[in-house]
Every structure is written in structure tokens, then in C-alpha cells.
Amino acid sequence: MASLVGSRVERKEDKKLLTGRGRYTADVNFVHQTFAYFVRSPHARAQIKKVDTSKALKSPGVVSILTGADIVNDKIGGLIAGWRIKSEDGSDMKVPPHPPLASDTVNYVGDHVAVVIAETLDEARNAAELVKVDYKILKAVVSTKDAMSSDQIYKDIPKNMCFDWLLGDRAKVKEAFDKADKIIKIDLVNNRLIPNAMEPRAANADYNPSTEEITLYTTSQNPHLARIIISAFNGVAPENKLRVIAPDVGGGFGSKIYPYAEEVVCSWAAKKIERPVKWVADRTESFLSDCHGRDHVTHAELAVKNDGTFLGFKNETIANLGAYASVFGTVTPTYLFGPCATGVYKMPAAYSNVKAVYTNTAPVDAYRGAGRPEATYTIETLVEKAARELGMDPAEIRMKNFPTQFPFQQTLVHSVDSGDYVGGLNKAMEIADYKGFEKRKRESASKGKLRGIGLCSYFEACGIAPSPVVMMLGCGIGLWESAEVRFNPTGNVTVFTGSHSHGQGHDTTFAQIAADQLGVPIENIEIAHGDTDKGPFGYGTYGSRSLTVGGTAIVKACDKIIAKGKRVAAKMLEASVDDIEFSNGEFVVAKSNKKKTIGEVAFACYLPGTYGEVKSPLPEGDEPGLKETSFFDPVNFSFPAGSHICEVEVDPDTGETKLVKYTAVDDFGTIINPLVVEGQVHGGLAQGIGQALYENCHYDESGQLITASYMDYTMPRADNFPEFNLGFTCTPATSNPLGTKGCGEAGAIAAPPAVMNAVMNAIGTEISMPATAEKVWKACNKNKKRNSEAA
Amino acid sequence: MSKISLEVNGKKITKEVPDHTLLSVFLREILNLTGTHVGCDTSQCGACVVHVDGKSIKSCTAFAADLNGSKITTIEGIAQNGxxxxxxxxxxxxxGLQCGFCTPGMVMSAIDLLQNNKKPSDTEIRDWLEGNICRCTGYQNIVAAVKEAASKM
Amino acid sequence: MKTFNYHSAKDVKEASKLASSNSAFLAGGMTTIPSIKLGLATYKDIINIKNIKSLSGIKASSKTLKIGATTKHVEVANSKDVKKAIPSLAALAEGIGDPQVRNRGTIGGSIANNDPSADYPSACIALNAVIHTNSRKIEAEKFFKGMFETALKSGEIIEAIEFSIPEKSNYQKYPNPASRYAVVGVYVAKHKGEVNVAVTGAKSCVYNDKDLAKALSKNFSSSVIDNVKISSSGMNSDIHASAEYRANMIRVFAKKAVEAC
Known part of the structure; x- marks a missing residue:
């Protein structure tokens, strides 16, 4: 049987999704279901003086209205921050309470105040308008940069600061800077983004009064995590009385890794009223209350020698957490950001200092790339600036500082197992025709256009691990993944994974892996995920972890199946276990033609005895059945890397920037399914380019979200992009048996600096993201003015 | 309430619906045709695109009552005999799809494109899909798929 | 979503009779429906006028092009008559919204709504349109009163829009990258003896830039545009474009439009 790993297998999940048979949370309905509508704060910061539901309760169709007071009465716990970050001075981070429904204060526009439950959605909405909330409006803190010097939002959190974290050695950095020929400095804003998975969040909770079990359908990347948080922290139901199902999920990009107030409230309310409670966000609610991403203000410096050698790096960042510390909100700007900020380079000394602040804006959490796009943007724009100031070619300065020996001990944390950064950049330059740029630039100039080229070399750390180490750093969850491989008696296979697919194609790629391992046709393998009642506990899908961690767990479980299969086959074939070889789905006695297929062995495992023609007594000590489980905790992260090259053409009259050429060369180690991996790169690029040119979350001074719909928040569309040119290099990861590295976030990490470096190269001046037409036009004008004054 | 008679995926249907029922709500909640998705409130994402009398429209921005007598085709209705x-x-x-949420609208819109333009160029495809937002694919494989379909239709 | 009573009118008379201060006519519904959905507008009655046959269709004569109020954007974009008489108008229609909006949205709806960033009002101004209603004829200059405000009275229905066929014309726009509505749209039309430069998106209501029009009337060449002062005062300023940027775009587009004429 030919190996499926490495081939472009069409996705198994596509048929249902293409024919309208997908089943998303909003498609799930229960008999006797009610509808929830949330009363949200219209103010960014206010005290709640009184919530009056009397009029709303009389509105037609209303079943129940629950408020923060009910949360307190029922002792429903608050939403949590999953990582405990310690400040440089050793103190714990400061976290404000985050009740699912506010009772004292509201802290961002969209914060949850009450829920109205009614027979129909219209009735719930109409009644919600009648809930009278008496607010005392307070001055909102909105600016990331000024948060520390603004009004204090929470009583016990001075300067609105959650933590002041340091990674690295300030003294060593000072030493390095003292020796430098030149210090390159940069001030950056990493613009706040709104994830915008196309499927709005939704929840539908059903309570069974007979078993006292809640079944929660939800739009989650991580149903097991939702279950443990809603039971252990919110206290809605014991874990074994709560089943969380994340059916088809329409994208997540980080925004659906953890449960939100709505899931907690729907589950709790369903139990209270003993009826199913359904909630589906409209897009405006998504904009207001989904966790946002990025939002850093950074000052960074790079110490260099005149020949371009990097000596040291410092990174001072203020990260906006929004109004509350979300589950991954505190790790994203620290351990996911700080270590990667030195980039893909040999950097003798470095530190990252991050001050995380609270503001009266939606909570900020992981969004595709989570910390690594911010890190890469910082170092890669700094490196480009260094090249400009030293008069070096941007490719040359990168090549000069790439490590060439692996494993490579990166300055701040990571031991990078494998890579070929020189090869990657060379390949990108070849595909992009780097040498031909000047000619293309002249052609653009002849049409009155400014052409620019920009590079980005990145590495990222994904598949975060191993659990014991990461827990020492404050992580409150494990980072392993589970897999259960279950042979059914008729010979087909169900593979349960604790990771979750919401577009990534696990039904296919995981089946490819299992098919190769077990020698079973891919059609006979079903991947099961997204239901806490199916398969063991797991940790979901985020941070480009699923294949390297979850895929490996499948391999390990398959290994156990084969080990048992060998014993059973040996007994059936009356041979010694040591003589049994397994390949292509067959257990063969070495140097003979005696064999049993894995299907026969599985069948035997379920019929352990003699029955007519069936003669399959099990070996002594083995139990019946053929089902194995693995919990895999990797020894290290995986470290994808690559080089991207972008070319833009700017119209100086209008400032419009056209992306004319984009080349991405990535090293994801072994690739299971190139079709799927290319798709992941394309999608990541679109989001990264979106950040660079189009997307920006905008709050006004009072904390009102101005970009609260697709009328104002620019979602990249098909006509914004050229065809991307992709290339791959391969240095297999050594930390997992498949040799794979995560691929989901690379595009979103590499694209922003590649695009921005190209824009800045075109217009010859620094500019912040997103490089909108007006900003570029203004920058071009300033240049023109400067040039004419100089003349 | 309005009484409406229309044809959905070849089936004649007569229903009494509240006057403000959107076509998307009619399809999803009343006919249980949940393949038509709703991704925004401002008629921009295009996840809800269906065909009315052969032309693509956004079903979130049409009242069911307004479509009395129409022929409607949804994503569930375009496969023939399985x-x-x-x-x-x-x-x-x-x-050309990842999470699949935008996909029904994307497919219905793309079919309408080929009804208007049998051999569209890349640019024409990208321009046509202006009303369909996808967050997963970066559009590249969607454009390729539309071209592939054009060569087969 | 707030409910209402839905009516479908057979003819203009019935539609007008059904109308009240708390009703809306429904043609394509491209603005009306989202407004109702978002709770920005509530109505007691919604009166569908799409089944009124007399309101739809395109008629060309030697001097004018008359387009029925419920004619869809796609019909204008694809019409041979429009392409022949005023190609820039067909191009404008082709550029409104997306294909699904063009399949539903109507010219009458666009004009009656008078969104400050809609495309059609600029065509009306540039092409000296006359708005025919069930009770009178209104010149475009007098029709568009202000933001979302027109000369239409309660119960008055637009029946058709009659455009003067210019010698040459062109429409250029910079779409809002998010909504794709015009941040700035400039419609230049050269008629016998006069030039109009209609601008949409820049201010609270579409207008004819008299200075540009005057300069181009004297000399229809893009080179004269640089000498015309385009003040940003009174122009919209928002997260997508400042007044200053809008003023610049008017200049750029006026030039482009003249060159493309």
C-alpha cells in the first residue's frame, strides 16, 4: 500500500460542508428550546447602580431574566486567566474579578449585564430593550500607551498594570550595547485586530432533569477546556454532568479556544429553567465581545556592529489585555511573544520586558500567531531598518546573522532542533526573482508608481510543550494531547483525538497518518473529535499544535495497537511474537507466507475463543478488545521557520497600495498533506496581509467601538490579493516521530513585516500598520515636501 | 402573517410566515435548510447567498413574503442525484474550503458568476466574489476552484 | 427584529394610498432591510412596489435616457441602451456593491435613500437628471436635500429617473475598503455648453463642484484641475478618510475622469 503521508488527499470532511450538510452550533435545535439575548453595557466603564427587570419580565414570551445578582446568589464563579505570570520583582500578576454577568461594574462596551430568556429570539430582544440599567458613567481608559497613567479601573490594581514581566538579562544587554557601533531604534504599534471567524459564536445548552446532565453545544476550538472551566471554575455542574460538544465550527483563529460568559450563562440558565437555552451572536456582538488580538506598543533597539553583526536586542512593550485577563491573555504577550522577539538570529544578549495593562476595551487574547506575529514584526522591521542605516542589502544582513548549526540555542528560551534558514531565504529570493526587482521598480516608476520590496525571515515556536516545564512558568493547563485508536470488530477504525478541527482538515490528515500506521484504507478510518463524551480528555486546537502533539498521540496509540496485534497474531499463527513483522496492514511470520491481516486480528480480539471456524484464543495476559490510548507530551516545541518576500506598488497620488507579488518559503518539517498545508499558508497570509494593509480595531476616546461591523472593519476580500507563490524547504523536527512542525500560523506571523517592509521600501519612510491609502498618501506627501525643500 | 407559495430546490412549498421573516430565517428555521449560513447583519459576508429565479442574492436581505412565486435554490439543491x-x-x-462556513454562499455566488461569464479570468473571479468574505482560505484555492469548475461546465 | 405589516401594491395608486408617515416603500431593500434588522428603523407598514410593472424598464431617446425606479443595478449595468447612450452610467451601476446587491438593489431605492456615499446621486447631478414621481418632476439639483434627505413627500413615489445624455462622461470612485461604499466618487459629465462635476461621499450630501465645473467648462482638460482650489472645509472626516484626503481624492479623480472621457 502506498504511503498516504505526503500526498494531496482530498478532504473527507468536504462533502458535507459543500452540500449544506455541515452541522454548526446555530444549526442545532432542541424541542422546547428558548432563546437568550444578552443585555450588554453601552458604556466602556460604569458602575451599575440598579438593574430593573420588572417591565421586561412582563414583556410577551419572556421566560426568565437573570442578572449579576443571580450569579452571586447561585455562586457561579468568574471567568479565568489560565496563566499566572510573575512580575520582574517576583510578585504575582493582578487579576480583576470577571463574573459572567456583571453586578457592580461594567468595564467595556459589550460587557454582559443580564440575559433575557424568551420563547422566541424576537421576544428576547424586545424584552431586553425594556431592562432598565441605571449606570453611573465613569471615565474610560482606552489608550494602551497611556493606560498606566490614566484613571485606575480596579481598586486593587494600581497603574492598571497586571504585571511587569522580564525575560532576559538587562546587564548583559547593556554590556552588548556598550560595545556596539550603532544602535538601531524603533517605535511600533501592533494594531489591535478582531478575529472574525465567519461563524459567529453560539451556544445551545440542554439540561436533562432526569440525569441532571447538561449538554452544551458550542462554537469551541477546545470543548474539553470549556468543560473543565465551566465545571471547576464557574461551578455550573460537575464535570461528569456536563457534556460539551463542539460540532462543525466555522473557524476560530484563537477566538474560540476558551469559554466565554455566554456559554457559562446558557448552561447555568438551562439548568435553572430546565429548558434548552440557545444563543447565537449577531456580528455586532461578535465584534464587541469576542476577544480581540495583538494591541502592543513597543520600543525596541538593536545593537549592531558596522559589518551588520547583531550584538544585542531590547524590547520594551506595553500589551493591552483589555478589561479582563482572558484565558490565554497573559501568556500571549509574555512567553509566546518575548522569546521570539529576537527573531531567527544569533543574538548574544537580549531581553524582553512587557508591561500588561488593563483598559476599558474588550479582552485581548490569542489570535492566529498569538505573540509571535508581534515578536516577528518587532525584530523584522528593526532588522530592515538596520540594513537601511548600515547601507546593507536586507537579505545580506539576515544571512549574516542566521544560525547555521542545529540544534540552535536561541537567546531567551528555545532550543531549536532543526532548520535551514540560509536555504530558505535563498529559495525565497530565487522564487521571488529578487535580483530582477530593480528592473521591475523602473517599470513601475515609468507608470508613476512606487515599487517596494520587503523581506521577513521568521521562526516561531508552536506546539507548546512540555507540560512540566510550561507549568513551572505559570501555565494552568497541561499541554499534552490524547488519542484513542479503536478498532471496531468489523475491522474499521475510529480514532478519537482531543484536538479539534474547525477548518484544519484533521478528518483527513489524521486519517492519513492512521491509515499509514495501521495499513487500513483511509475510507475505513473515522476521526472523532469535538465531544467530551467521546474519547478521552484533550486540549483542543490552537497554537499550531494539533499535528505535532495530537498527531503524534495517534502514532503512539497505533504503536500500542500494533504491539498487541503482534501478540494476538503470534498466537493465531502459532509463532513467536519476536518473529512477527507488521507492514501494510499485515502481521507476517518472518521468512514465511503465514500471515493475518490487521482486520482478522481485530476481529479475533473481539471474539476471544473458538467458535466454529473461528479459532482465536487470546494470548495469556491479554484482555479482549482492540483499543489503545496515548497521552503524548512532547519534549519540546516545534520550530517552523521561513522567509517571505513581498512586493507592492504604491500610487503616490492616492496612497493606494497594491500587493503585486508575494512569495512564501516555509519549513514545516515533514508535510502530511500539501493541499491542506498550502491552504493553511494562504489563509495565514490573508490575515497577516490584512493586519498590514487593512484591518484595524478602532475605539474612540470614550471607549465606543467604531469598527463594530463589516461597514467599518475592513475584512480582506478576494480582490485584495494576488496569487501567492509558495515554496517549501524541509528539515524534519526531531521532537516528534512524524518530523512535523506546525503550519497554521506562519502566514499571519511572516506577512505583516514582509508587507510593511515593502511599503516602507516603496515610499522611503516609516509608517504604522495598517498602511491605509490615506496614511501612505500622507507619507508620500511628507516625502515630496521634504524633497522639494531639500532641492 | 403572509401566506407564500414558492419552490425551494424543486419542491413546491406553501407556508404562512410572519411578515418580517427574512428568507434566511425562512430557509433555516422553517424549512430546516441550515446549509444557508448567516455571518453578519449588514449584508456583506455573503454566507447566506442563494439563488432566486436563477440569480444570486443575499437571503439575509430579502423578506420571504417578498418572494412569493419565486424559485429558490439553496446549497442543498444543487447536487443532482447524489x-x-x-x-x-x-x-x-x-x-477551496476550510471551515466551510462561508462555503455555501461562496459556491452559490460562483455558480452565478459562471452563468454570466463562462470563462472568467482570475481578476474577474476575484471581483465577482467581492460580496463573499472568507476568513480561512485567503481565496487562492477558491479562485482556482472556480476556474476548474468553469473548465468542466 | 421588529415586525411590520407587509403589503404588495399592484399599482402606484395603491402603493401611495397605503403609505403613511410610518411606512416605507420596498424595492430592492438593500438599505431598508438592514436598517430594520439593526433596529435603526421601525415601520408599521412595508409596501412592496416591485410588482408594479410600470416602474421598471429602460427607455432611450435621442436626448435622454429614462430608467424606471425599480430597475435593478444589474439591468442598468447590462443594458445595451445604457451602454450606448451613457456608458459611464452602466459602469457606475456595475460598480455598486457586489453582484448580489446589484441583483436586488434598484436605482429608485438608491436615490430615495440618498446615502451620502451612494453612487447614483452623483449620476443624477452630473447628468442633469429629472426625477419623475407620481405627482411631479423634480430636477436632481433640487431633489437631494441633505444627508438621507430628499424632496420626496410622504406617499410620493419615484417612478423614473430621466438622465440627459452628455457628450462624454466618466465616473471614478475610491471605495471604502470595508463597506465598499464610495469614500469619494466623482462623476464628470460634459454636456453641450456646460460641464458638471458631481461629487459623492465627500460631504453630507452629493453636490456639483461649481469651481471644477466652471474651469472644465472653459477648457475640458485635466490640466486645468490643478489650478482649481478644492477646499476640504465641510467635508466628512472619519476613520476611513480625513477631509483633507477626500479633497485630494476629488482632485485625483476629477483628473482621471476627464482623462477617461
Whole structure:
């Protein structure tokens, strides 16, 4: 049987999704279901003086209205921050309470105040308008940069600061800077983004009064995590009385890794009223209350020698957490950001200092790339600036500082197992025709256009691990993944994974892996995920972890199946276990033609005895059945890397920037399914380019979200992009048996600096993201003015 | 309430609906045709695109009452005798979908494009899909799939 | 979503009779429906006028092009008559919204709504349109009163829009990258003896830039545009474009439009 790993297998999940048979949370309905509508704060910061539901309760169709007071009465716990970050001075981070429904204060526009439950959605909405909330409006803190010097939002959190974290050695950095020929400095804003998975969040909770079990359908990347948080922290139901199902999920990009107030409230309310409670966000609610991403203000410096050698790096960042510390909100700007900020380079000394602040804006959490796009943007724009100031070619300065020996001990944390950064950049330059740029630039100039080229070399750390180490750093969850491989008696296979697919194609790629391992046709393998009642506990899908961690767990479980299969086959074939070889789905006695297929062995495992023609007594000590489980905790992260090259053409009259050429060369180690991996790169690029040119979350001074719909928040569309040119290099990861590295976030990490470096190269001046037409036009004008004054 | 008679995926249907029922709500909640998705409130994402009398429209921005007598085709109605439409086949072959949420609208819109333009260029495809937002694919494989379908139709 | 009573009118008379201060006519519904959905507008009655046959269709004569109020954007974009008489108008229609909006949205709806960033009002101004209603004829200059405000009275229905066929014309726009509505749209039309430069998106209501029009009337060449002062005062300023940027775009587009004429 030919190996499926490495081939472009069409996705198994596509048929249902293409024919309208997908089943998303909003498609799930229960008999006797009610509808929830949330009363949200219209103010960014206010005290709640009184919530009056009397009029709303009389509105037609209303079943129940629950408020923060009910949360307190029922002792429903608050939403949590999953990582405990310690400040440089050793103190714990400061976290404000985050009740699912506010009772004292509201802290961002969209914060949850009450829920109205009614027979129909219209009735719930109409009644919600009648809930009278008496607010005392307070001055909102909105600016990331000024948060520390603004009004204090929470009583016990001075300067609105959650933590002041340091990674690295300030003294060593000072030493390095003292020796430098030149210090390159940069001030950056990493613009706040709104994830915008196309499927709005939704929840539908059903309570069974007979078993006292809640079944929660939800739009989650991580149903097991939702279950443990809603039971252990919110206290809605014991874990074994709560089943969380994340059916088809329409994208997540980080925004659906953890449960939100709505899931907690729907589950709790369903139990209270003993009826199913359904909630589906409209897009405006998504904009207001989904966790946002990025939002850093950074000052960074790079110490260099005149020949371009990097000596040291410092990174001072203020990260906006929004109004509350979300589950991954505190790790994203620290351990996911700080270590990667030195980039893909040999950097003798470095530190990252991050001050995380609270503001009266939606909570900020992981969004595709989570910390690594911010890190890469910082170092890669700094490196480009260094090249400009030293008069070096941007490719040359990168090549000069790439490590060439692996494993490579990166300055701040990571031991990078494998890579070929020189090869990657060379390949990108070849595909992009780097040498031909000047000619293309002249052609653009002849049409009155400014052409620019920009590079980005990145590495990222994904598949975060191993659990014991990461827990020492404050992580409150494990980072392993589970897999259960279950042979059914008729010979087909169900593979349960604790990771979750919401577009990534696990039904296919995981089946490819299992098919190769077990020698079973891919059609006979079903991947099961997204239901806490199916398969063991797991940790979901985020941070480009699923294949390297979850895929490996499948391999390990398959290994156990084969080990048992060998014993059973040996007994059936009356041979010694040591003589049994397994390949292509067959257990063969070495140097003979005696064999049993894995299907026969599985069948035997379920019929352990003699029955007519069936003669399959099990070996002594083995139990019946053929089902194995693995919990895999990797020894290290995986470290994808690559080089991207972008070319833009700017119209100086209008400032419009056209992306004319984009080349991405990535090293994801072994690739299971190139079709799927290319798709992941394309999608990541679109989001990264979106950040660079189009997307920006905008709050006004009072904390009102101005970009609260697709009328104002620019979602990249098909006509914004050229065809991307992709290339791959391969240095297999050594930390997992498949040799794979995560691929989901690379595009979103590499694209922003590649695009921005190209824009800045075109217009010859620094500019912040997103490089909108007006900003570029203004920058071009300033240049023109400067040039004419100089003349 | 309005009484409406229309044809949905070849089936004649008569229903009494509240006057403000959107076509998307009618399809999803009343006919249980949940393949038509709703991704925004401002008629921009295009996840809800269906065909009315052969032309693509956004079902979130039409009242069911307004479509009395129309012929409506949804994503559930384009496969013939269990065989997927060439556009669906092409999306599968070229990985033109990931999470699948925008996909029904994307496919319905793309089919309408080919009704208007049998051999569209890349630029024409990208321009046509202006009303369909996808967050997963970066559009590249969607464009490739539409071209592939055009060569097969 | 707030409910209402839905009516479908057979003819203009019935539609007008059904109308009240708390009703809306429904043609394509491209603005009306989202407004109702978002709770920005509530109505007691919604009166569908799409089944009124007399309101739809395109008629060309030697001097004018008359387009029925419920004619869809796609019909204008694809019409041979429009392409022949005023190609820039067909191009404008082709550029409104997306294909699904063009399949539903109507010219009458666009004009009656008078969104400050809609495309059609600029065509009306540039092409000296006359708005025919069930009770009178209104010149475009007098029709568009202000933001979302027109000369239409309660119960008055637009029946058709009659455009003067210019010698040459062109429409250029910079779409809002998010909504794709015009941040700035400039419609230049050269008629016998006069030039109009209609601008949409820049201010609270579409207008004819008299200075540009005057300069181009004297000399229809893009080179004269640089000498015309385009003040940003009174122009919209928002997260997508400042007044200053809008003023610049008017200049750029006026030039482009003249060159493309």
C-alpha cells in the first residue's frame, strides 16, 4: 500500500460542508428550546447602580431574566486567566474579578449585564430593550500607551498594570550595547485586530432533569477546556454532568479556544429553567465581545556592529489585555511573544520586558500567531531598518546573522532542533526573482508608481510543550494531547483525538497518518473529535499544535495497537511474537507466507475463543478488545521557520497600495498533506496581509467601538490579493516521530513585516500598520515636501 | 402573517410566515435548510447567498413574503442525484474550503458568476466574489476552484 | 427584529394610498432591510412596489435616457441602451456593491435613500437628471436635500429617473475598503455648453463642484484641475478618510475622469 503521508488527499470532511450538510452550533435545535439575548453595557466603564427587570419580565414570551445578582446568589464563579505570570520583582500578576454577568461594574462596551430568556429570539430582544440599567458613567481608559497613567479601573490594581514581566538579562544587554557601533531604534504599534471567524459564536445548552446532565453545544476550538472551566471554575455542574460538544465550527483563529460568559450563562440558565437555552451572536456582538488580538506598543533597539553583526536586542512593550485577563491573555504577550522577539538570529544578549495593562476595551487574547506575529514584526522591521542605516542589502544582513548549526540555542528560551534558514531565504529570493526587482521598480516608476520590496525571515515556536516545564512558568493547563485508536470488530477504525478541527482538515490528515500506521484504507478510518463524551480528555486546537502533539498521540496509540496485534497474531499463527513483522496492514511470520491481516486480528480480539471456524484464543495476559490510548507530551516545541518576500506598488497620488507579488518559503518539517498545508499558508497570509494593509480595531476616546461591523472593519476580500507563490524547504523536527512542525500560523506571523517592509521600501519612510491609502498618501506627501525643500 | 407559495430546490412549498421573516430565517428555521449560513447583519459576508429565479442574492436581505412565486435554490439543491455540482467538486478537489462556513454562499455566488461569464479570468473571479468574505482560505484555492469548475461546465 | 405589516401594491395608486408617515416603500431593500434588522428603523407598514410593472424598464431617446425606479443595478449595468447612450452610467451601476446587491438593489431605492456615499446621486447631478414621481418632476439639483434627505413627500413615489445624455462622461470612485461604499466618487459629465462635476461621499450630501465645473467648462482638460482650489472645509472626516484626503481624492479623480472621457 502506498504511503498516504505526503500526498494531496482530498478532504473527507468536504462533502458535507459543500452540500449544506455541515452541522454548526446555530444549526442545532432542541424541542422546547428558548432563546437568550444578552443585555450588554453601552458604556466602556460604569458602575451599575440598579438593574430593573420588572417591565421586561412582563414583556410577551419572556421566560426568565437573570442578572449579576443571580450569579452571586447561585455562586457561579468568574471567568479565568489560565496563566499566572510573575512580575520582574517576583510578585504575582493582578487579576480583576470577571463574573459572567456583571453586578457592580461594567468595564467595556459589550460587557454582559443580564440575559433575557424568551420563547422566541424576537421576544428576547424586545424584552431586553425594556431592562432598565441605571449606570453611573465613569471615565474610560482606552489608550494602551497611556493606560498606566490614566484613571485606575480596579481598586486593587494600581497603574492598571497586571504585571511587569522580564525575560532576559538587562546587564548583559547593556554590556552588548556598550560595545556596539550603532544602535538601531524603533517605535511600533501592533494594531489591535478582531478575529472574525465567519461563524459567529453560539451556544445551545440542554439540561436533562432526569440525569441532571447538561449538554452544551458550542462554537469551541477546545470543548474539553470549556468543560473543565465551566465545571471547576464557574461551578455550573460537575464535570461528569456536563457534556460539551463542539460540532462543525466555522473557524476560530484563537477566538474560540476558551469559554466565554455566554456559554457559562446558557448552561447555568438551562439548568435553572430546565429548558434548552440557545444563543447565537449577531456580528455586532461578535465584534464587541469576542476577544480581540495583538494591541502592543513597543520600543525596541538593536545593537549592531558596522559589518551588520547583531550584538544585542531590547524590547520594551506595553500589551493591552483589555478589561479582563482572558484565558490565554497573559501568556500571549509574555512567553509566546518575548522569546521570539529576537527573531531567527544569533543574538548574544537580549531581553524582553512587557508591561500588561488593563483598559476599558474588550479582552485581548490569542489570535492566529498569538505573540509571535508581534515578536516577528518587532525584530523584522528593526532588522530592515538596520540594513537601511548600515547601507546593507536586507537579505545580506539576515544571512549574516542566521544560525547555521542545529540544534540552535536561541537567546531567551528555545532550543531549536532543526532548520535551514540560509536555504530558505535563498529559495525565497530565487522564487521571488529578487535580483530582477530593480528592473521591475523602473517599470513601475515609468507608470508613476512606487515599487517596494520587503523581506521577513521568521521562526516561531508552536506546539507548546512540555507540560512540566510550561507549568513551572505559570501555565494552568497541561499541554499534552490524547488519542484513542479503536478498532471496531468489523475491522474499521475510529480514532478519537482531543484536538479539534474547525477548518484544519484533521478528518483527513489524521486519517492519513492512521491509515499509514495501521495499513487500513483511509475510507475505513473515522476521526472523532469535538465531544467530551467521546474519547478521552484533550486540549483542543490552537497554537499550531494539533499535528505535532495530537498527531503524534495517534502514532503512539497505533504503536500500542500494533504491539498487541503482534501478540494476538503470534498466537493465531502459532509463532513467536519476536518473529512477527507488521507492514501494510499485515502481521507476517518472518521468512514465511503465514500471515493475518490487521482486520482478522481485530476481529479475533473481539471474539476471544473458538467458535466454529473461528479459532482465536487470546494470548495469556491479554484482555479482549482492540483499543489503545496515548497521552503524548512532547519534549519540546516545534520550530517552523521561513522567509517571505513581498512586493507592492504604491500610487503616490492616492496612497493606494497594491500587493503585486508575494512569495512564501516555509519549513514545516515533514508535510502530511500539501493541499491542506498550502491552504493553511494562504489563509495565514490573508490575515497577516490584512493586519498590514487593512484591518484595524478602532475605539474612540470614550471607549465606543467604531469598527463594530463589516461597514467599518475592513475584512480582506478576494480582490485584495494576488496569487501567492509558495515554496517549501524541509528539515524534519526531531521532537516528534512524524518530523512535523506546525503550519497554521506562519502566514499571519511572516506577512505583516514582509508587507510593511515593502511599503516602507516603496515610499522611503516609516509608517504604522495598517498602511491605509490615506496614511501612505500622507507619507508620500511628507516625502515630496521634504524633497522639494531639500532641492 | 403572509401566506407564500414558492419552490425551494424543486419542491413546491406553501407556508404562512410572519411578515418580517427574512428568507434566511425562512430557509433555516422553517424549512430546516441550515446549509444557508448567516455571518453578519449588514449584508456583506455573503454566507447566506442563494439563488432566486436563477440569480444570486443575499437571503439575509430579502423578506420571504417578498418572494412569493419565486424559485429558490439553496446549497442543498444543487447536487443532482447524489452527484455533486461541478462547482462543489472543484472546491473539493482544489481545497477551496476550510471551515466551510462561508462555503455555501461562496459556491452559490460562483455558480452565478459562471452563468454570466463562462470563462472568467482570475481578476474577474476575484471581483465577482467581492460580496463573499472568507476568513480561512485567503481565496487562492477558491479562485482556482472556480476556474476548474468553469473548465468542466 | 421588529415586525411590520407587509403589503404588495399592484399599482402606484395603491402603493401611495397605503403609505403613511410610518411606512416605507420596498424595492430592492438593500438599505431598508438592514436598517430594520439593526433596529435603526421601525415601520408599521412595508409596501412592496416591485410588482408594479410600470416602474421598471429602460427607455432611450435621442436626448435622454429614462430608467424606471425599480430597475435593478444589474439591468442598468447590462443594458445595451445604457451602454450606448451613457456608458459611464452602466459602469457606475456595475460598480455598486457586489453582484448580489446589484441583483436586488434598484436605482429608485438608491436615490430615495440618498446615502451620502451612494453612487447614483452623483449620476443624477452630473447628468442633469429629472426625477419623475407620481405627482411631479423634480430636477436632481433640487431633489437631494441633505444627508438621507430628499424632496420626496410622504406617499410620493419615484417612478423614473430621466438622465440627459452628455457628450462624454466618466465616473471614478475610491471605495471604502470595508463597506465598499464610495469614500469619494466623482462623476464628470460634459454636456453641450456646460460641464458638471458631481461629487459623492465627500460631504453630507452629493453636490456639483461649481469651481471644477466652471474651469472644465472653459477648457475640458485635466490640466486645468490643478489650478482649481478644492477646499476640504465641510467635508466628512472619519476613520476611513480625513477631509483633507477626500479633497485630494476629488482632485485625483476629477483628473482621471476627464482623462477617461
Amino acid at each position: 452527484k455533486m455540482h461541478p462547482m462543489q467538486e472543484a472546491f473539493k478537489k482544489l481545497h
